[in-house]
Amino acid sequence: MSDCCSAPGLMPFETALNQLLANVQAPKKIQLIAIEDCLDRVLASAIVSPIFVPPNDNSAMDGYAFSFASINDTENIALDIVGRSFAGEPFTGKTELGQCIRIMTGAKMPDCCDTVVMQENTKVVDGKLTFTKLPTERFSNVRNKGEDISCGQTVFKQGHKLAAIDIGLLASLGVANVEVYAPVTVALLSTGDELRTPGERLGDGDIFESNRFALNALLQRLNVNVIDLGIIRDDKQAIREAFIRADKEADVVISSGGVSVGEADYTKDILTELGEIGFWKIAMKPGKPFAFGKLPNSIFFGLPGNPVSALVTFYKLAIPGIEKMQGMPFKPAAKFSAISTTKLKKSPGRMDFQRAVVSYDEQGVARVTSTGTQGSGVLTSLGKANCFIVLDSEQGSVAEGEKVFVEPFAFAFQ
């Protein structure tokens, strides 16, 4: 791991993210699983279509199929109806000029036909097909073989995370099983003598802990295996033992708290003792103290204790790392500009991720409103938000009506 601890001051957010991503790898273990079980799993190999979709030229309408030449330059046309093609029951004979067949939606086009007229534009008179409205061009109402997907076409790349619709698409290709990466196992723990689990009694100076619960829920959305190691006391030996156990059992160890420079902040010391520390001071707000490093068998993310800082650093740094470890390529967050409806306080020096609500007004203009107090312990500032206002490190305060960049939360963060 490249050493950056000696670098003075705070590491720029982008540098930290790039360094973190450069130090984690896609998993080696691959599983073959049924498509029914592959929601949110990541493809370990590309899916190449083994067939054309649709497999044949077919009718887009209930109606009649014929050769367009049969109705060219002719008035008062009446075509002989010589057969039928239904879905799953194609017409296997031949048609000649002046003949047509009855055809249903999705049924295979006979070889000698190129055009379909919809039933509503026809009338059968004395057993012959006549038209109330003629199709104006060849290939009307015909869906072409392979117009959705060609045989041999790459449908999904390696590293693609499979959504619900993708599973339908795999089924439509006749693919029953897919190769996916084995899920990552994450060990989760909180540090702090003041922390109590909901359900316990709060003593003087205690607080109910929230980080492990929010993080556990977010990790479930990421489809990883979670080992919950609970609350660890602010005690060097207890933290050492917890890290050793976590490192044995998991690919990723995530702790929260104890990562700053307080008396009882042992996380960095134990990480340095057991493994190596990559960086731990980032020029971002919230979340300055975030430790990234390696234990002998696992990747380590040391989140700050403050709930907002913990969740924002988890979202902006740990999730991209975990996704890469699950085999997904890094995708920068989508950003767009919006008008700030309020003043925003900011001092230069750190990149700000302020919590806000963005929406479009009646004119279609994006407007963004801060959720208010931005303290790193104010969890409601995050709960009410649907986006970050991202303010560059060097930027100062923002005036009401000024344009800012917003980054909508991904589904997995809400």
Ligand code: AMP
């Ligand atoms: P620390 O980083 O350990 O100094 O913690 C910073 C602040 O976050 C303190 O006010 C802690 O009480 C609080 N905190 C630490 N861990 C948690 C947690 N798991 N849940 C909620 N708050 C926490």
Ligand code: MG
């Ligand atoms: Mg603490």
